[in-house]
Amino acid sequence: MLFGVVQGGRYKATRQESAKLIGSLPFAGFGIGGGFSKDDIQSALEWVIPFLPEQKPRHFLGIGELDDIKESVKRGIDLFDCVIPTRLARHGVLITAKKRINIAQMKWRTDKKAPDPGCHCYTCQNFSRAYLCHLSRAGEMLAIQLTNIHNVYFYNKLMEKIREDIKKGKI
Numbered sequence: 001m002l003f004g005v006v007q008g009g010r011y012k013a014t015r016q017e018s019a020k021l022i023g024s025l026p027f028a029g030f031g032i033g034g035g036f037s038k039d040d041i042q043s044a045l046e047w048v049i050p051f052l053p054e055q056k057p058r059h060f061l062g063i064g065e066l067d068d069i070k071e072s073v074k075r076g077i078d079l080f081d082c083v084i085p086t087r088l089a090r091h092g093v094l095i096t097a098k099k100r101i102n103i104a105q106m107k108w109r110t111d112k113k114a115p116d117p118g119c120h121c122y123t124c125q126n127f128s129r130a131y132l133c134h135l136s137r138a139g140e141m142l143a144i145q146l147t148n149i150h151n152v153y154f155y156n157k158l159m160e161k162i163r164e165d166i167k168k169g170k171i
Contacts, residue, residue, distance in 0.1 A: 085151035
């Protein structure tokens with residue numbers, strides 16, 4: 001499947017011109033790209049979404065913060081890609097619904113609880129915060145792998161919840 005990509009930076013007229021042209025072409029779907037600051041993300045969507053066919057998928061390139069995903073779905077975005085879950089895992093950070101946890105901090109070294117209680121991923125079902133802390137502080141690659149398993153699982157569950165909310169008419 002070939003996607004056309006809308007660009008235009010922080011310039012409304014340029015983005016809209018790009019969206020009109022790309023939206024008129026027979027692509028299977030559309031990407032919305034470009035460098036965004038936190039303040040620009042939703043404005044850029046408001047500028048271009050009206051010019052992209054609703055029946056074709058819209059992919060917001062490089063967006064992965066949880067609040068940005070939720071807001072973007074409300075504006076008509078279907079797909080996302082982002083390095084955040086893996087990048088954070090490389091730095092020992094677990095993503096949870098309540099907060100991010102830096103598992104290498106000493107405060108976790110004796111904590112026998114699951115990394116994210118209530119999570120059903122492989123990591124949370126089989127390992128403790130203390131073990132992940134040990135692996136991370138020892139520089140073991142397994143720390144990154146287990147943290148990444150959790151973070152990607154967390155994002156998959158988030159997207160499942162968003163799909164359910166769409167079906168229920170909550171979004």
